[in-house]
Amino acid sequence: MQTLKTGILKALRTVYDPDLKKDLVSLGMIDDLLITNATISFTIILTTPACPLQEFMKQACIQAIRKEIKKELEIIITTIAKVTSSRPPAAILPEVKNIIAIASGKGGVGKSTVATYVALSLANHGARVGLLDADIFGPSIPTIWNCEREKPAVFKQNGKNFIIPLERHNVKLLSIGFVANSQEAIVWRGPMASAALKQLIQDAYWGVLDYLLIDLPPGTSDIHLTLVQTVTVTGAVVVTTPQKIALIDAIKAIAMFKKEQIQVPILGLVENMSYYFSNKEKIGTPHYIFGKEGGKKLAEQQTIPFLGQIPLLPIICEQGDVGISSNKTIAPFDTIAQILAQQIAVRNAIYQPTEIVKKSY
Ligand SMILES: Nc1ncnc2c1ncn2[C@@H]1O[C@H](COP(=O)(O)OP(=O)(O)O)[C@@H](O)[C@H]1O
Ligand SMILES: [Mg+2]
Incomplete structure (x- = not known):
C-alpha cells in the first residue's frame, strides 16, 4: 500500500489552494488518508467552514488522483474546518480567533x-x-x-x-x-x-x-x-x-x-x-x-x-x-x-x- 499512498500524496501535491498559493500537502490540509481495497478516503482541513472553494478543491483532488493512480478506487473526501488565527496570545479575548x-x-x-x-x-x-x-x-x-x-x-x-x-x-x-x-x-x-x-x-x-x-x-x-x-x-x-x-x-x-x-x-x-x-x-x-x-x-x-x-x-x-x-x-x-x-x-x-x-x- 505504501506506493499507492506515495502516489496519492504526489497527486495531492499538485493541487494548490488558489488563495494561499501552496499545495494542499505542504499546507498540512490533508489528514486521515486511508486506503482500502476499494476506496481512498481522506479529509481536507479547510481554513473556514464558509470556504467558497470547497467543491472546487474536492474536484481538483479527485482529478489529480485519477490522473496519477490508474487503479479504479472510489475516492471519498470529507471536509472539516479549523478556522485560523493570527491573533498573538492576548490577555483580552484570548479565545477569540478573529x-x-x-x-x-x-x-x-x-x-x-x-x-x-x-x-x-x-x-x-x-x-x-x-x-x-x-x-x-x-x-x-x-x-x-x-x-x-x-x-x-x-x-x-x-x-x-x-x-x-x-x-x-x-x-x-x-x-x-x-x-x-x-x-x-x-x-x-x-x-x-x-x-x-x-x-x-x-x-x-x-x-x-x-x-x-x-x-x-x-x-x-x-x-x-x-x-x-x-x-x-x-x-x-x-x-x-x-x-x-x-x-x-x-x-x-x-x-x-x-x-x-x-x-x-x-x-x-x-x-x-x-x-x-x-x-x-x-x-x-x-x-x-x-x-x-x-x-x-x-x-x-x-x-x-x-x-x-x-x-x-x-x-x-x-x-x-x-x-x-x-x-x-x-x-x-x-x-x-x-x-x-x-x-x-x-x-x-x-x-x-x-x-x-x-x-x-
Ligand atoms: N441594502 C439595503 N436595502 C434596504 N434597506 C437597507 C439596506 N441596507 C441598509 N438598509 C436600511 O438602512 C438603514 C441604515 O442601515 P444600518 O445598517 O443601520 O446603517 P449603519 O449601521 O451604517 O448606520 C436601516 O434602516 C437599514 O434597515
Ligand atoms: Mg449601525
Whole structure:
C-alpha cells in the first residue's frame, strides 16, 4: 500500500489552494488518508467552514488522483474546518480567533445590516460567531436582532462579574443597549463611551469564537481608537454606498486603519445600496440611483479586496425595523460572508499579527 499512498500524496501535491498559493500537502490540509481495497478516503482541513472553494478543491483532488493512480478506487473526501488565527496570545479575548471591525466613514450606510447578515451567514456555515455592538451612542443591534428588552445574564468567577452575551440564531450578541439605559448612553461624553466599550469587551464571556464581528459607529472616533488600543483586531471591513459623499468618508476610514500607528489590515470593502429594482418595470433591470459601482472602483483604487454589492431590498429595511425572525440570510450577504472568510484566512497566512495600538497615541 505504501506506493499507492506515495502516489496519492504526489497527486495531492499538485493541487494548490488558489488563495494561499501552496499545495494542499505542504499546507498540512490533508489528514486521515486511508486506503482500502476499494476506496481512498481522506479529509481536507479547510481554513473556514464558509470556504467558497470547497467543491472546487474536492474536484481538483479527485482529478489529480485519477490522473496519477490508474487503479479504479472510489475516492471519498470529507471536509472539516479549523478556522485560523493570527491573533498573538492576548490577555483580552484570548479565545477569540478573529476580531473583525465593521466600519464606515458615514452613518446609515449599512454597517449594522452587513454585520448582522454576515454573522448569520458565517453561523449558518457552522462557524462560532459573536457580534459586538460598539455603536455606544446609537446601538441598533438590539432592534435588528429583536431583543430590545432582553438583559444578559451575569456570572461571577474569581470575584469578577462576567456578562454572558445573548444568543440568537447561533450568534452571540452583546450591545450597550442590553446593559445601559440607551437614553442615558447618548448623552455620555467621549471618555465614558470609551470606558463603556472597554468594559463590554473586557467583561464579556464569549467562550471560543471563530469570528467576533464588531459593529462600529460611523466616522473615526474615540471608540475606534479604544477598540484598537484594547484588543488586537484581525482586520477591518469598510461599508459604503456608491455616492461620492459616502466614498469620501470611506476613504477617511480606510486611511485610519492604514495609519502607521494603527495598521489594521483592510479585509475588504462592501458596496451597499448599489441599485434597486423597480416593481413597475421588468424584473431584473437595476437602477443605479446613487451612481454605478462607486464602491467597486474605490476598492480598485485603494487596492483592497472588493467583497461585493448589495442592492436596495425592501426585505432588508423591513427586517431592520421589526427585527429578524429566523436565521435566513439574504443571498448577496452570504457571498460576501464567504469571500470575507476567505480573506481572513489569507490575511492570517500572509500578514504579521496586528499589534495593540499604544496608549500614548
Ligand atoms: N441594502 C439595503 N436595502 C434596504 N434597506 C437597507 C439596506 N441596507 C441598509 N438598509 C436600511 O438602512 C438603514 C441604515 O442601515 P444600518 O445598517 O443601520 O446603517 P449603519 O449601521 O451604517 O448606520 C436601516 O434602516 C437599514 O434597515
Ligand atoms: Mg449601525
